[in-house]
Amino acid sequence: MPNSTPLKYAPKQDFVKPLVSVDIIIFTVVDDTLKVLLSKRPSLSESKDEPFPELYCLPGGYVHVGMDMSLHDTAVRKLQEKTGYDTANVAPYLEQLAFWGSAERDPRGWSVTQVYFALLPFIKPSEQATKTDGNPAESNQVERNQAEQIWIQADTACEQTLAFDHNEILQTALNRLRSKVEYTSLPAFLLAEPFTLPQLQRTYEVVLGRKLDKSAFRKRMLDSELLVEFGQIQGGFGRMAMGYKLANPSEAVTFPRGFKSGE
Amino acid sequence: MPNSTPLKYAPKQDFVKPLVSVDIIIFTVVDDTLKVLLSKRPSLSESKDEPFPELYCLPGGYVHVGMDMSLHDTAVRKLQEKTGYDTANVAPYLEQLAFWGSAERDPRGWSVTQVYFALLPFIKPSEQATKTDGNPAESNQVERNQAEQIWIQADTACEQTLAFDHNEILQTALNRLRSKVEYTSLPAFLLAEPFTLPQLQRTYEVVLGRKLDKSAFRKRMLDSELLVEFGQIQGGFGRMAMGYKLANPSEAVTFPRGFKSGE
DNA sequence: TAAATAGTGTCTGTAAGACAGTATGTT
């Protein structure tokens, strides 16, 4: 290695580096259904070099060493690109899931992926383009991507054949989500504020796939410091309900026990 | 990209890839103290190109694309190299902690590290060389590494200045360990089998830094399917105690509640 | 008024913590 390098520490280039990508599992709840966002891989006619043509996969992409200061930046950038979500003003719930890396998972070579999972209130596709206002090239980008993306029921997605090892990754994410929903406030990040306690409970029930007791649920939520009141709201048909916002929109709450501890 | 490539899918080489490494936080308990294994970075006289000379850091290394089939393989290989632990016969507790990746964390360039944490029963340094028997070059390797490694009290290590962002990583690992110890059987992986319930309770107390109630502790451990009896053992001074082994040595148990749920 | 939804109150069961008591080993 030359001593004349301007860098104090020369990068180690004397071995093969794996490919590094970031994938995001983006969950939302709409129509009482847990959904996940998938992208479609390019067809053979579009590109001969891309593996798994026309299969669905988790949205993601390579780290841009020149563009991103950190993996978290990469994840936020991808989230914005794929959903049009206004990440500058409203922080979505974004958490590291895990990493996968092996010689076999991508036919293009040894690859590593850093996987995040995100929880978002549902954004109508028609509103996504308008959310990324201003730059028309940018909103074109979003719209073009949208044509190749779908919100699909999470369990349905699991049963389909996805590209790469994305079935395993999605299953891991679903397991983690359902497990954490038992003892955290994560479903609150799937709703637009303000929301009511019955709405929040339905969201819990949709994710968990089972009914919860109303009384116990309300006690748990109100005894924690999770929520702050935000005026009466008309939730549906009958009586008005109290609306709530998150007391701390950037952090989930962990409850001392899970639901149904006895089983 | 040339069409004449022998690979079906040409690797994407048209952008700069980050460096990829694996680091492991290896915990053990000895002398009623939670310890972590640290390596010393080479001095300036040994190498002018290595950053953070002579500081301690977490053991780890680059992924060897030719040597490792997966990141998990890399972690197990590193664990074996650094501790001499017989990973072929006794599976240590090894779990993904998280990943860190940014332009700034390594002065040699944009880098990503995949961090695992491991729990091991203490291995006396004198026994480590003999554990990796056979190949003398291999055990030399182990002994040479040992000269530059220390088992250090976890909290003490946190207060020192470590290389790279390893203070943050170690702190994250400690938080995760202490948090999971509240509601899982993780400390059982810090003891050599067979062990007694009082020994296990002391291990919990060492990690958590507080006393636990004996009666509640025993009820929790025995009501779970965690342990199987393995004959009477002389634990210390007084009465003999029942020895136990793990019913399932490859998996931790999650208890329905944490200790001291009320606070 | 009936139906639908929101919210409360009471009882019960489960498991953790406190702590006193018993059992079995060594010196």
Next chain:
DNA sequence: AACATACTGTCTTACAGACACTATTTA
């Protein structure tokens, strides 16, 4: 016997779940 350690039993407390009850809105 004295002591140290291992183990058990009983009482209390905290909180989730079951479920019946009240409250407020719309059709």
